[in-house]
Amino acid sequence: xxxxxxxxxxxxxxxxxxxxxxxxxxxxxxxxxxxxxxxxxxxxxxxxxxxxxxxxxxxxxxxxxxxxxxxxxxxxxxxxxxxxxxxxxxxxxxxxxxxxxxxxxxxxxxxxxxxxxxxxxxxxxxxxxxxxxxxxxxxxxxxxxxxxxxxxxxxxxxxxxxxxxxxxxxxxxxxxxxxxxxxxxxxxxxxxxxxxxxxxxxxxxxxxxxxxxxxxxxxxxxxxxxxxxxxxxxxxxxxxxxxxxxxxxxxxxxxxxxxxxxxxxxxxxxxxxxxxxxxxxxxxxxxxxxxxxxxxxxxxxxxxxxxxxxxxxxxxxxxxxxxxxxxxxxxxxxxxxxxxxxxxxxxxxxxxxxxxxxxxxxxxxxxxxxxxxxxxxxxxxxxxxxxxxxxxxxxxxxxxxxxxxxxxxxxxxxxxxxxxxxxxxxxxxxxxxxxxxxxxxxxxxxxxxxxxxxxxxxxxxxxxxxxxxxxxxxxxxxxxxxxxxxxxxxxxxxxxxxxxxxxxxxx
Ligand code: NG6
Ligand code: CA
Numbered sequence: 001x002x003x004x005x006x007x008x009x010x011x012x013x014x015x016x017x018x019x020x021x022x023x024x025x026x027x028x029x030x031x032x033x034x035x036x037x038x039x040x041x042x043x044x045x046x047x048x049x050x051x052x053x054x055x056x057x058x059x060x061x062x063x064x065x066x067x068x069x070x071x072x073x074x075x076x077x078x079x080x081x082x083x084x085x086x087x088x089x090x091x092x093x094x095x096x097x098x099x100x101x102x103x104x105x106x107x108x109x110x111x112x113x114x115x116x117x118x119x120x121x122x123x124x125x126x127x128x129x130x131x132x133x134x135x136x137x138x139x140x141x142x143x144x145x146x147x148x149x150x151x152x153x154x155x156x157x158x159x160x161x162x163x164x165x166x167x168x169x170x171x172x173x174x175x176x177x178x179x180x181x182x183x184x185x186x187x188x189x190x191x192x193x194x195x196x197x198x199x200x201x202x203x204x205x206x207x208x209x210x211x212x213x214x215x216x217x218x219x220x221x222x223x224x225x226x227x228x229x230x231x232x233x234x235x236x237x238x239x240x241x242x243x244x245x246x247x248x249x250x251x252x253x254x255x256x257x258x259x260x261x262x263x264x265x266x267x268x269x270x271x272x273x274x275x276x277x278x279x280x281x282x283x284x285x286x287x288x289x290x291x292x293x294x295x296x297x298x299x300x301x302x303x304x305x306x307x308x309x310x311x312x313x314x315x316x317x318x319x320x321x322x323x324x325x326x327x328x329x330x331x332x333x334x335x336x337x338x339x340x341x342x343x344x345x346x347x348x349x350x351x352x353x354x355x356x357x358x359x360x361x362x363x364x365x366x367x368x369x370x371x372x373x374x375x376x377x378x379x380x381x382x383x384x385x386x387x388x389x390x391x392x393x394x395x396x397x398x399x400x401x402x403x404x405x406x407x408x409x410x411x412x413x414x415x416x417x418x419x420x421x422x423x424x425x426x427x428x429x430x431x432x433x434x435x436x437x438x439x440x441x442x443x444x445x446x447x448x449x450x451x452x453x454x455x456x457x458x459x460x461x462x463x464x465x466x467x468x469x470x471x472x473x474x475x476x477x478x479x480x481x482x483x484x485x486x487x488x489x490x491x492x493x494x495x496x497x498x499x500x501x502x503x504x505x506x507x
Pocket of ligand 1: 031032069070071072126158208209221267268320326327
């Protein structure tokens with residue numbers, strides 16, 4: 001008895017709780033990848049064998065969501081477990097934007113770190129760095145290392161924004177102090193070449209925005225000079241992140257690890273490595289999907305090689321729905337043909353229609369998740385509470401305020417329930433979607449027409465501020481049934497407004 005008590009005491013001190021499981025966790029988040037962009041979700045114009053293999057070995061969700069239809073708010077919610085609209089300044093982050101997630105915030109990585117995990121983010125960050133701005137030539141802080149990651153290897157924002165350098169832990173990699181990196185939003189000198197002044201020489205022309213500093217033949221959002229030795233080629237991003245991920249996994253294979261692999265594919269500018277260029281008939285957008293699939297295959301191979309596949313849970317997802325023309329002339333519209341980036345859903349990036357946030361969502365844990373398909377509603381925002389439950393960690397009441405413990409549903413357990421409701425937001429305009437069971441309410445406060453081309457279909461309605469759709473009959477949200485279902489509209493409007501003004505929704 002005494003020996004048992006001693007053992008229990010030792011386990012308690014070591015933070016081990018009974019029933020807790022600590023598999024490695026890899027979250028692979030694609031960028032701007034739509035529900036219909038991969039073959040296991042219905043794409044026929046290209047094949048994504050590695051993503052399909054994950055789906056075949058795990059649970060493929062047909063109602064898997066990200067929280068928002070743009071990048072920054074989805075990533076904010078993934079990491080904090082809180083709806084982004086609850087915090088100001090969580091819209092698309094600019095090149096010199098400060099760290100949006102404040103040090104001390106409970107996050108997915110901080111929970112896992114407490115559970116004894118090694119934690120890293122490799123890939124696109126887009127959640128701001130530094131305070132009040134990133135110190136490109138010195139220590140870049142706060143950043144991922146202040147909110148629970150042990151290691152980071154980042155593209156600071158998006159690759160259509162300046163600068164094209166890696167931030168490794170707290171500094172710009174390979175920066176020569178004699179050639180400082182200067183990033184700004186005003187033109188550095190009269191003769192600084194831009195996408196406007198040197199348009200003829202660009203290797204990929206812009207269609208809207210994206211006409212400032214040129215690097216690697218592509219003009220971007222924002223201006224920069226210097227840091228020449230630190231700059232990368234767009235073509236090499238995916239390879240570098242796979243290489244860095246493999247190194248990090250190998251170095252941390254003896255303990256539980258959490259890797260957030262944040263791919264830049266298939267965000268603009270869509271410049272895949274030369275070996276993928278022209279390999280689909282969908283243009284660069286399709287080629288980048290192949291590159292993304294290759295990354296997934298490489299990471300899976302690494303797990304197999306190291307004998308970790310049965311001890312690693314992979315979550316594959318996207319940060320928002322698809323867009324065709326997002327600022328560069330890359331033939332995404334012209335070569336689309338019958339490819340349906342959002343699958344059967346309406347809208348895409350920037351919208352609160354299903355296409356904005358319903359995404360490919362796959363969980364795989366070999367030997368633990370029984371292969372299958374689930375129609376339960378799950379969201380990237382739920383990973384924080386779910387992995388806390390899995391690893392036996394408790395979360396303070398005021399943290400991860402909208403994250404639900406959906407562990408059983410995420411593990412594909414038969415009969416396990418997903419969410420009964422989910423709020424969907426855009427970049428923060430005040431438009432919302434609310435899915436409750438089979439019903440979807442949209443609140444359209446703003447209807448500005450953006451220059452981005454999200455779909456080749458022109459759909460109208462609803463006529464009022466609110467629209468109601470029944471997803472089982474009408475997954476494409478074509479027919480507004482609000483006038484024939486006034487009670488449901490009333491109930492859901494009250495539910496939506498409550499969710500918006502309340503501080504939290506986590507049970
Ligand atoms: C928009 C950009 C778009 C893309 C988006 C962020 C223009 C005209 N458009 O402002 O190209 O970068 O921001 O995308 O500049 S996200 O996936 O990171 O949210
Ligand atoms: Ca995105």
